[in-house]
Amino acid sequence: MNLYRAHVLICGGAGCLSSGCKAVQEKFIAELKAHNLENEVKMVETGCIGTCDLGPVIVIYPEGVFYKKVAPEDVQEIIEEHLIKGRYVTRLLYERPVSGEQIPFYNEIDFFRKQQRIALRNVGIINPEVIEEYIARDGYLALGKVLTQYTPEQVIQEIKDSGLRGRGGAGFPTGLKWEFTRKAPGDQKYVICNADEGDPGAFMDRSVLEGDPHSVIEAMTIAGYAVGANQGYVYVRAEYPLAVQRLEDAIKKAREFGMLGENILGTSFSFDLEIRVGAGAFVCGEETALLASIEGKRGEPRPKPPFPASHGLWGKPTLINNVETYANIPVIINRGADWFKQFGTEKSKGTKVFALAGKVNNTGLVEVPMGTTLREVIFELGGGIPNHKRFKAAQTGGPSGGCLTEKDLDRPMDYESLVAAGSMMGSGGLIVMDEDNCMVDVARFFLEFTQDESCGKCTPCRIGTKRMLEILIKITQGKGEERDLEILEELATTIKATALCGLGQSAPNPVLSTIRNFRDEYLAHIREKRCPAKVCRALLQYTIISELCKGCGLCARNCPEKAISGEPKKPYTIDQEKCIKCGNCLDKCPFNAIELK
Amino acid sequence: MAEACCHGISDEKYQKLDEIINQYKGKPGGLIPVLHQAQLIFGYLPKEVQIRVAEGLDIPLSEVYGVITFYSFFSQKPRGKYTIGVCLGTACYVKGAAEIVEALEENLGIKVGDTTENGEFSLMVTRCLGACGLAPVLTIGEDVYGRLTPDKIPEIIKAYENR
Numbered sequence: 001m002n003l004y005r006a007h008v009l010i011c012g013g014a015g016c017l018s019s020g021c022k023a024v025q026e027k028f029i030a031e032l033k034a035h036n037l038e039n040e041v042k043m044v045e046t047g048c049i050g051t052c053d054l055g056p057v058i059v060i061y062p063e064g065v066f067y068k069k070v071a072p073e074d075v076q077e078i079i080e081e082h083l084i085k086g087r088y089v090t091r092l093l094y095e096r097p098v099s100g101e102q103i104p105f106y107n108e109i110d111f112f113r114k115q116q117r118i119a120l121r122n123v124g125i126i127n128p129e130v131i132e133e134y135i136a137r138d139g140y141l142a143l144g145k146v147l148t149q150y151t152p153e154q155v156i157q158e159i160k161d162s163g164l165r166g167r168g169g170a171g172f173p174t175g176l177k178w179e180f181t182r183k184a185p186g187d188q189k190y191v192i193c194n195a196d197e198g199d200p201g202a203f204m205d206r207s208v209l210e211g212d213p214h215s216v217i218e219a220m221t222i223a224g225y226a227v228g229a230n231q232g233y234v235y236v237r238a239e240y241p242l243a244v245q246r247l248e249d250a251i252k253k254a255r256e257f258g259m260l261g262e263n264i265l266g267t268s269f270s271f272d273l274e275i276r277v278g279a280g281a282f283v284c285g286e287e288t289a290l291l292a293s294i295e296g297k298r299g300e301p302r303p304k305p306p307f308p309a310s311h312g313l314w315g316k317p318t319l320i321n322n323v324e325t326y327a328n329i330p331v332i333i334n335r336g337a338d339w340f341k342q343f344g345t346e347k348s349k350g351t352k353v354f355a356l357a358g359k360v361n362n363t364g365l366v367e368v369p370m371g372t373t374l375r376e377v378i379f380e381l382g383g384g385i386p387n388h389k390r391f392k393a394a395q396t397g398g399p400s401g402g403c404l405t406e407k408d409l410d411r412p413m414d415y416e417s418l419v420a421a422g423s424m425m426g427s428g429g430l431i432v433m434d435e436d437n438c439m440v441d442v443a444r445f446f447l448e449f450t451q452d453e454s455c456g457k458c459t460p461c462r463i464g465t466k467r468m469l470e471i472l473i474k475i476t477q478g479k480g481e482e483r484d485l486e487i488l489e490e491l492a493t494t495i496k497a498t499a500l501c502g503l504g505q506s507a508p509n510p511v512l513s514t515i516r517n518f519r520d521e522y523l524a525h526i527r528e529k530r531c532p533a534k535v536c537r538a539l540l541q542y543t544i545i546s547e548l549c550k551g552c553g554l555c556a557r558n559c560p561e562k563a564i565s566g567e568p569k570k571p572y573t574i575d576q577e578k579c580i581k582c583g584n585c586l587d588k589c590p591f592n593a594i595e596l597k
Numbered sequence: 598m599a600e601a602c603c604h605g606i607s608d609e610k611y612q613k614l615d616e617i618i619n620q621y622k623g624k625p626g627g628l629i630p631v632l633h634q635a636q637l638i639f640g641y642l643p644k645e646v647q648i649r650v651a652e653g654l655d656i657p658l659s660e661v662y663g664v665i666t667f668y669s670f671f672s673q674k675p676r677g678k679y680t681i682g683v684c685l686g687t688a689c690y691v692k693g694a695a696e697i698v699e700a701l702e703e704n705l706g707i708k709v710g711d712t713t714e715n716g717e718f719s720l721m722v723t724r725c726l727g728a729c730g731l732a733p734v735l736t737i738g739e740d741v742y743g744r745l746t747p748d749k750i751p752e753i754i755k756a757y758e759n760r
Contacts, residue, residue: 014741018731203725238633238670241739277633279633296664357729395687455667
């Protein structure tokens with residue numbers, strides 16, 4: 001084996017791919033060759049390093065120097081300065097958002113320093129297409145340990161002891177789920193990985209599948225051994241083609257290495273995996289709908305009980321866990337339940353990956369111990385809100401969740417505390433909003449989503465969410481009445497109580513949570529016909545400040561509706577009846593004489 | 598050259614479809630994977646293809662149709678050479694995806710769900726693509742464009758028009 005004096009890790013995650021990391025890679029390959037360094041420096045394409053907004057990013061070891069926004073033109077300088085002369089290329093180093101202080105080392109940047117990576121332990125570090133790199137980081141050690149030293153019951157006990165709970169949303173104790181499936185009578189059982197990560201704003205499962213697919217394969221095999229299944233399915237959404245490709249490749253390699261298939265690692269245990277690709281239906285993230293979809297049917301949910309643990313795929317006992325949950329399993333087996341339990345809060349053990357997005361400086365994936373506060377995540381790891389704007393809300397739990405506001409900033413985040421705050425953990429999407437986001441509009445956005453994704457099987461969800469959406473649209477158009485809030489709340493309560501599945505039962509949450517936290521904003525829309533965040537277009541008014549208007553006529557010439565009139569050198573006026581609120585006049589006015597109210 | 602039949606869809610494509618059908622025949626849950634492949638071959642799922650799949654897999658046509666209309670990925674209408682998908686996930690939405698859609702509609706002269714007359718572009722909105730860190734995002738085929746602003750749209754479209 002060749003020993004290299006330096007490693008260049010280039011992020012090949014989805015974010016960096018679209019920022020052009022492939023061109024940077026090609027340049028590195030060419031330049032390393034041109035400088036005769038091929039045998040001294042190794043380039044590794046990794047999964048998502050996490051800082052999507054700074055992509056393409058690279059980390060150079062042994063020092064661990066982090067470079068951001070690397071362009072192909074920078075490669076020669078990095079090689080000549082850093083790799084040959086040992087001097088950092090300072091203009092590409094990370095800078096702290098407010099102070100502008102440069103921080104060269106990966107593990108000293110707040111975004112990484114405050115993380116505790118368990119599920120994401122290999123993501124951004126190894127090349128996901130090389131099984132040896134996974135094995136070198138203790139990959140498949142847990143599987144070997146389980147197959148040779150543990151009974152299935154002991155595996156389940158270890159997972160129960162660890163306190164691990166489902167990372168897909170509801171937070172059900174994982175070990176218990178395993179135990180139910182093990183104890184359910186039946187000769188044929190299945191293990192399923194729910195990788196239908198549909199919550200808008202959550203992308204941790206994608207990152208694990210793309211950056212560390214073997215961790216999921218290993219965990220599912222362990223689960224197969226524990227519950228007594230010989231066949232597994234990974235249900236991945238069609239929006240993630242790269243994840244499907246990496247997973248396919250990893251399954252093939254795992255088979256070649258004897259980690260999947262007949263007689264795994266020479267034992268009598270056999271287990272294999274198949275991938276099923278979704279076809280664009282959010283409701284398939286609900287487990288009974290997911291089962292219907294794997295069976296080749298319309299992805300409609302059914303009432304529970306019976307639960308999949310006893311009546312799952314093709315009526316057989318089936319274990320369903322999500323990607324992030326599985327990614328924790330090998331570590332729990334290797335390091336023990338006691339080690340895992342040291343992280344987190346009393347009822348929520350371990351870590352949680354959050355997908356930080358929206359109005360925040362450092363967007364990307366962060367894995368922090370359960371119980372970390374929202375303030376730490378947004379302002380320390382996330383580096384705060386850009387453009388000196390004010391924090392307004394953080395949306396967690398996707399379309400099933402709610403908003404957290406300033407008063408929740410110091411609340412330790414775990415399953416229970418988020419529910420108490422009127423939101424939920426969900427799959428860990430965390431979208432930050434600032435003063436420019438209208439919460440009524442956000443509620444409308446989510447309801448439009450759930451209404452569109454409602455499968456139509458049960459009436460409360462199909463019709464109830466439609467009625468709620470109509471009312472919200474009315475409010476954002478300035479036609480709302482005061483009793484609308486009451487009607488919304490009443491509809492919400494009914495839908496929550498009567499809808500068939502999780503999608504419907506949780507659909508009203510974003511509305512309830514925004515009404516609770518931002519009632520004033522709703523009332524401004526209803527009573528004053530005003531959108532304080534200046535988002536709801538029907539409520540906006542463009543006016544000309546006559547003292548500032550020089551009568552140049554530029555606005556009138558650029559108005560597509562001919563809504564502006566006036567005489568040269570005298571103040572112009574806007575006909576509000578004709579104005580379509582396109583904002584052209586505001587953009588064109590050289591004297592800042594146009595005001596948006 | 599393969600002979601044209603069935604509304605101008607070549608025999609060669611049907612041969613490919615039959616191979617796929619045979620792979621999944623008798624396997625439980627094979628319908629959705631077959632439809633995925635069929636859409637790759639034909640670009641969309643016209644009635645003739647639905648009938649062929651139904652007969653081949655021995656599933657009622659009503660069930661095939663039911664599945665196609667349930668999932669948003671399956672299309673019964675032909676799509677343009679390039680499908681532009683604008684992400685309407687939460688992160689993209691709060692960062693102005695609605696304005697990106699508007700800019701596209703204006704530039705292409707079509708509405709969401711439609712295809713340009715010359716058959717070049719179809720405009721779709723998609724669910725979260727998971728590239729939230731780069732919001733707002735759109736995809737054209739397999740290419741991803743992030744950190745968009747409405748003024749970047751004409752340039753992006755132009756690059757495909759000239760291909």
